[in-house]
Amino acid sequence: MKAVLCKAWGPPDSLSLETLPDLVPGDGEVVIDVKAAGVNFPDVLIIQNKYQAKPELPFSPGSELAGVVNAVGAGVTHVKPGDKVIAYLGNGAFATQAKAPAKAVVPMPADIDFDVAAAFTLTYGTSHHAVVDRGELKAGETMLVLGAAGGVGLAAIEIGKAIGARVIAAASTDEKLAVCQAHGADAVINYSTEDLRERIKALTDGKGPDVIYDPVGGVYAEPAFRSIAWRGRYLVVGFANGEIPKIPLNLALLKGASLVGVFWGDFARREPKANQANMAQMLGWMKEGKIRPHISARYPLDQAPQALKDMEARKVTGKIVITP
Numbered sequence: 001m002k003a004v005l006c007k008a009w010g011p012p013d014s015l016s017l018e019t020l021p022d023l024v025p026g027d028g029e030v031v032i033d034v035k036a037a038g039v040n041f042p043d044v045l046i047i048q049n050k051y052q053a054k055p056e057l058p059f060s061p062g063s064e065l066a067g068v069v070n071a072v073g074a075g076v077t078h079v080k081p082g083d084k085v086i087a088y089l090g091n092g093a094f095a096t097q098a099k100a101p102a103k104a105v106v107p108m109p110a111d112i113d114f115d116v117a118a119a120f121t122l123t124y125g126t127s128h129h130a131v132v133d134r135g136e137l138k139a140g141e142t143m144l145v146l147g148a149a150g151g152v153g154l155a156a157i158e159i160g161k162a163i164g165a166r167v168i169a170a171a172s173t174d175e176k177l178a179v180c181q182a183h184g185a186d187a188v189i190n191y192s193t194e195d196l197r198e199r200i201k202a203l204t205d206g207k208g209p210d211v212i213y214d215p216v217g218g219v220y221a222e223p224a225f226r227s228i229a230w231r232g233r234y235l236v237v238g239f240a241n242g243e244i245p246k247i248p249l250n251l252a253l254l255k256g257a258s259l260v261g262v263f264w265g266d267f268a269r270r271e272p273k274a275n276q277a278n279m280a281q282m283l284g285w286m287k288e289g290k291i292r293p294h295i296s297a298r299y300p301l302d303q304a305p306q307a308l309k310d311m312e313a314r315k316v317t318g319k320i321v322i323t324p
Contacts, residue, residue: 001019001020001021001022001023001095001096001097002017002018002019002020002095002096002301002324003017003018003020003060003092003094003095003096003097004016004017004060004061004062004094004095004301004304004305005017005018005058005059005060006046006047006057006058006059006060006061007057007058008057009047009048009049009057010047010048011047011048011309012044012047012304012305012306012308012309012312013305013309014047015047015061015304015305015308017301017302017304020095022097023070023097023098023099024071025071025072025073025076025099026073027073027074027075028073028074028075028076028101028102028103029072029073029076029099029100029101029102030069030071030072030073030076030079030085030087030099030100030101030102030105031069031070031071031072031097031098031099032065032067032068032069032070032085032087032097032098032099032100032105033067033068033069033070033096033097034065034066034067034093034095034096034097034098034324035065035066035067035068035114035118035323035324036065036066036067036114036115036117036118036119036298036321036322036323036324037062037064037065037093037094037095037118037321037322037323037324038062038063038064038065038093038118038119038120038121038122038123038151038319038320038321039062039299039304039307039308039311039316039319039320039321039322040063040064040122040123040151040311041150041238041240041311042063042238043061043062043063043308043311044308044311044312046061046091047061047308053090053265055090055091059091059092060091060092060093060094060095060098061091061093061094061304061308062091062092062093062094062095062098062304062322063088063089063090063091063093063122064086064087064088064089064093064118064119064120064121064122065086065087065089065093065098065118066084066085066086066087066108066114066115066117066118067084067085067087067098067114068082068083068084068085069081069082069083069084069085069105070097072102073102075102076102078102078105078107079102079105079107083107083108084107084108084110084114084117085105085106085107085108086105086106086107086108086117086118086120086121087100087104087105087106087121088100088104088121088122088125088268089101089104093322094301094304094322094324095301095324096301096324103272106276106279109283109286109287111287112286114323115295115298115321115323116292116293116295118321119151119293119295119318119319119321120282120286120293121279122151122264123151123152123154123155123293123319124155124159124282124291124293125264125268125275125278125279126152126155126237126262126264127152127155127156127159127213128155128159128278128281128282129262129264129267129275129278130152130156130213130235130237130262130264131143131156131159131160131163131211131213131235132159132163132278133267133274133278134233134235134260134261134262135211135213135233135235135260136233137160137163137165137210137211138163138164138165138210139163139164139165140164140165140166141165141166141210141211142165142166142167142168142204142207142209142210142211142229143156143160143165143166143167143168143209143210143211143212143213144168144170144200144209144211144212144213144224144227145157145160145167145168145169145170145180145185145213146170146191146212146213146214146215146216146220146221146224147170147171147214147215147216147240148169148170148171148176148177148180148185148188149169149171149176149177149179149180149317149318150215150240150314150316150317150318151293151316151318151319152215152237152238153169153171153180153213153215154179154180154183154293154294154317154318155291155293156213157169157180157183157184157185158183158184158285158290158291158292159282159285159291160184161184161290162285162290162291165211166186166187167184167185167186167187168185168186168187168188168189168200168203168204168209169181169185169187169188169189170188170189170190170191170196170220171188171189171190171191172190172191172192172314173190173192174190175317176317177189177190179294179317179318183292183294187203189203191220196220196223196224196227197223197226197227200224200227201227204227204229207229208227208228208229208230208232208255209227209228209229209232210229210231210232210233211232211233211234211235212224212225212228212232212233212234212235213235213237214234214235214236214237215237215238215239215240216238216239216240216241217238217239217240217241217242217243217244217245218239218241218242218243218245219241219243219245220241221245221247222245222247222248222251225247225251225252225255225257225259226251228255228257229255229257230255230256230257231255231256231257231258232255232257232258233257233258233260234257234258234259234260235260235262236259236260236261236262237262240314247259293318293319294317294318294319295318295319295320295321296316296317296318296319296320297310297316297320297321298320298321298322298323299320299321299322299323300322300323300324301322301323301324303322304322307320307322
């Protein structure tokens with residue numbers, strides 16, 4: 001097998017492509033021939049030792065994949081060699097083979113392509129947990145999505161629309177906002193050229209959004225939170241900007257608002273049945289055409305460092321995938 005390896009903490013260019021022995025499953029494990037692996041912003045942080053998860057060196061990055069079962073270990077009964085599957089694992093997806101615990105492997109719907117399936121788990125899992133579970137968004141409410149053209153942002157837009165909410169998308173370029181509108185956004189804000197607070201006020205008749213979905217952090221967090229509606233829910237999803245904002249807590253008091261943390265990975269680990277139910281609902285939405293992952297680029301395995309650099313430089317709209 002071939003795998004992209006992180007042997008020392010560093011930037012994407014420090015990764016190497018190496019040949020390793022083929023994998024053998026242990027008890028309760030599944031070895032998968034990887035057909036596509038999703039690229040996510042945490043992958044950029046993990047290789048630089050800037051993420052909450054810190055795998056032992058050396059390791060192969062990549063946490064989500066779609067592929068074909070190569071072999072199963074003792075006790076695995078829900079999948080067999082030759083089955084198409086989706087898997088979410090801590091790392092190891094940027095390779096021609098990956099090994100996953102059986103509980104992290106689910107059968108892949110027959111009518112979904114490998115690259116679409118690989119782009120689904122983390123972004124849509126995160127956004128469903130955020131919007132539905134933590135944000136409790138309801139039909140008729142308004143949600144503002146910051147960093148809306150990224151993978152989790154577009155997923156949040158689609159999930160919000162599937163629920164029946166009004167969705168306002170905020171992003172840094174008109175080109176990115178056009179992608180947001182194509183995925184269902186009702187209104188848009190270019191926060192590079194427009195005043196964020198004034199635009200939110202105008203688009204919500206001064207009421208503010210009921211839910212704010214923030215995977216970005218940085219300078220837009222405080223003005224967005226200052227604009228939130230009474231009893232609003234501010235979803236802290238991530239910090240793609242690189243800056244963890246410091247928000248005055250008196251704003252939560254004045255708005256009767258909630259700051260709500262979103263950590264999908266730990267939710268999936270602690271509440272696997274609830275996570276599986278979420279995934280089943282979204283796969284149903286996908287079959288109905290309500291959600292559709294937007295894949296803007298595909299990279300071969302030897303270009304994994306470039307994929308991560310493009311992610312780091314925020315050149316990505318929707319999702320990018322690696323196809324070994």
